[in-house]
Structures are given as structure tokens and as C-alpha cells.
Amino acid sequence: MMNIHILSLFPEMFTGVFNSSILKKAQEKDEVEINVVNFRDFAGNKHHQVDDYPYGGGAGMVLKPEPIFNAVESLLTNPEQKRRIILLCPQGERFTQRKAEELAKEEELIFICGHYEGYDERIREHLVTDEISIGDFVLTGGELAAMTVVDSVVRLLPNVLGKAESHEQDSFSTGFLEHPHYTRPVEYRGYKVPDVLLSGNHAAIDRWRREQSLKRTLERRPELLETAELTEADRKALRMLKD
Numbered sequence: 001m002m003n004i005h006i007l008s009l010f011p012e013m014f015t016g017v018f019n020s021s022i023l024k025k026a027q028e029k030d031e032v033e034i035n036v037v038n039f040r041d042f043a044g045n046k047h048h049q050v051d052d053y054p055y056g057g058g059a060g061m062v063l064k065p066e067p068i069f070n071a072v073e074s075l076l077t078n079p080e081q082k083r084r085i086i087l088l089c090p091q092g093e094r095f096t097q098r099k100a101e102e103l104a105k106e107e108e109l110i111f112i113c114g115h116y117e118g119y120d121e122r123i124r125e126h127l128v129t130d131e132i133s134i135g136d137f138v139l140t141g142g143e144l145a146a147m148t149v150v151d152s153v154v155r156l157l158p159n160v161l162g163k164a165e166s167h168e169q170d171s172f173s174t175g176f177l178e179h180p181h182y183t184r185p186v187e188y189r190g191y192k193v194p195d196v197l198l199s200g201n202h203a204a205i206d207r208w209r210r211e212q213s214l215k216r217t218l219e220r221r222p223e224l225l226e227t228a229e230l231t232e233a234d235r236k237a238l239r240m241l242k243d
Contacts (some may be wrong), residue, residue, distance in 0.1 A: 002032045002106065002157060006146050007071050008113040009050065011036040013143045023151060026160045034150070035075075039112075042070035051116050060117025068123050072110060083108040085128045086149070087119065088142030092131030095149060099132070103149075104156035111149070113142030175228035176217040179209040211237050218242070 006014065014036050017023065026032045040048050044066055051061040072085060084106050093099070103109060112119075112128065124131065134145045155161060182193040196208045214237050217224050225238070 001030055002104075002154075003108045004032060004034045004111070004150060004154075005075050005109070006034070006036045006111045006113065006150070007039045007068065008036060008141075008143055008146070009038065009040055009115055010113075010141070010143060011038050014147065017147050017151075022155050022160060026154050026157060029159060031157045031160050032154050037071055037075070039067045039071040042074065043067045044070060054117065058117075062117055063114050063119045063123070065120040065122045068112060068119075069127060072112075072127060075110060081108065082106075083110060084130055085110045085112070086130045086132055087112050087114070087124060087128040088133075088145040088149070089114065089119070089131055090133050090136070090138055092133040095132050095134045095152075097152070100149070100152040100156060103153045109153070111142070111146045113146050115141040174213070175224060176213045177221055177224070179212040179216070210234070211241075214238055215241055 008014070014034075018027075018034055018036075023032075023034070027034060040050050043050050043064075049064070050067045051063050054060070054062045076083075084103065086103075086109060088111060112123070132145070132149060134148050139145060182197055186193050186198065194208070196204050199205070210233075214225075214234060217228075218238060218241055230238075
């Protein structure tokens with residue numbers, strides 16, 4: 001079972017997300033245990049102050065190191081155990097499906113959600129193992145980013161999704177965007193499901209899905225093709241799509 005700890009000043013923000021849908025089922029199946037910690041409880045001062053003015057002046061407040069270090073250390077029942085301590089921040093590594101797959105192999109993850117202007121640099125330098133950003137924009141705090149990363153990671157754990165292959169064909173898991181999906185009815189308002197999907201020819205269906213995935217990737221995210229593992233059939237299909 002994976003253990004996930006989240007350090008936040010607003011633990012109530014996680015209640016709805018973590019008690020719904022796949023995340024709720026994953027916890028019920030004992031595939032993951034999620035623990036949200038209010039690191040204000042570890043401030044160690046009378047007023048539970050977790051931030052202060054930055055040395056050298058400037059706008060905004062900076063998170064103090066003591067509450068973060070104290071909260072993380074309270075979770076380390078075995079200091080020798082390998083764990084990932086992840087800082088959510090705009091300066092971090094861009095989060096990708098590959099990163100989610102990497103983190104899904106870990107036994108324990110600790111996420112630190114900041115607020116205010118930023119973190120005391122000693123938190124970055126001497127405590128965390130990873131810094132993650134979910135995009136080139138700024139949020140009020142790290143909570144929404146933590147929810148996004150946790151959701152992406154937990155759905156990859158064994159037995160969480162209905163079928164083991166459910167996530168393997170997701171966009172980005174294959175290196176491409178996912179192919180189109182259709183369901184009943186066969187025709188709706190004059191719009192029909194492609195004939196190949198009704199043919200029962202699984203080889204033809206697989207080929208169509210692969211070609212559609214390549215087409216969608218070429219049109220919407222062509223940069224993904226620069227690093228994707230392409231077969232000779234893929235290259236042939238792309239040449240035809242480009243002509």
C-alpha cells in the first residue's frame with residue numbers, strides 16, 4: 001500500500017476530492033492511505049505563525065522553515081526509509097505522465113503545499129527531493145496542484161482502475177494523444193460511429209485507433225512525436241497524414 005502525506009494550511013480543501021470517485025475507491029481497497037497534515041500545528045510558537053517577512057525586503061510573506069521541517073520529521077517513523085518529499089511550486093519540473101508513472105512506484109510520498117510569496121530556500125535545499133509544477137501559471141497555493149498530482153499517481157496503482165489496461169492507453173501513456181471513443185447509439189442526429197469500429201475486425205480496429213492517435217497527436221501536440229517510439233507503420237501513416 002502506498003502512503004501519501006500532504007502538508008497544507010487548508011486541509012479542508014481536500015475533503016471532497018479525496019472522498020470521491022477513484023481516489024475514494026483506492027482508499028477503500030487499501031491501495032493507498034492519504035493523510036493530510038496542517039503544518040500550522042508544528043509552528044512551535046504561541047501564535048502558530050508559519051510565515052514571516054523576507055530578509056532584504058520585498059512584497060509578500062515567506063513560509064518559515066521550522067513548521068515544514070517539524071511536520072515532515074514527525075512523519076518519518078523510519079528515517080532510513082527512502083521516500084520522496086515533493087514541493088509544489090511554479091519553478092519545479094513540469095509534471096508529466098512519465099513523472100506520474102515514476103512516482104507510482106514509490107511506497108511513500110510527502111507533498112508540501114505552500115502559500116504566500118514562497119518558501120524559505122532552506123526547505124528546497126535541505127529537505128525536498130523533488131519540485132513539481134503543473135504548468136506555467138501561478139495558483140494561490142499548492143493544494144490544487146497536489147490534488148492533481150495525487151489523482152494522476154493513484155489511478156496508476158495496481159487494482160485501482162477496473163481493468164489493468166485502462167490507463168495504458170491514456171493520452172501520454174503511449175507517448176501519443178489518445179484515439180477517439182464512441183458508444184451507443186450507432187447514429188445520433190445523423191452522426192454515425194465509424195464503420196471499422198462495428199466490423200468486429202480487431203486488427204483493423206487496432207490499426208484505426210493507432211492511426212487516429214497519430215493523427216490527433218500530429219494536429220494538436222506535434223512536439224510529442226519528436227520523442228515518441230515510432231514503428232515503421234507509424235512513420236508510414238504519418239507520411240500519409242502529412243501529404
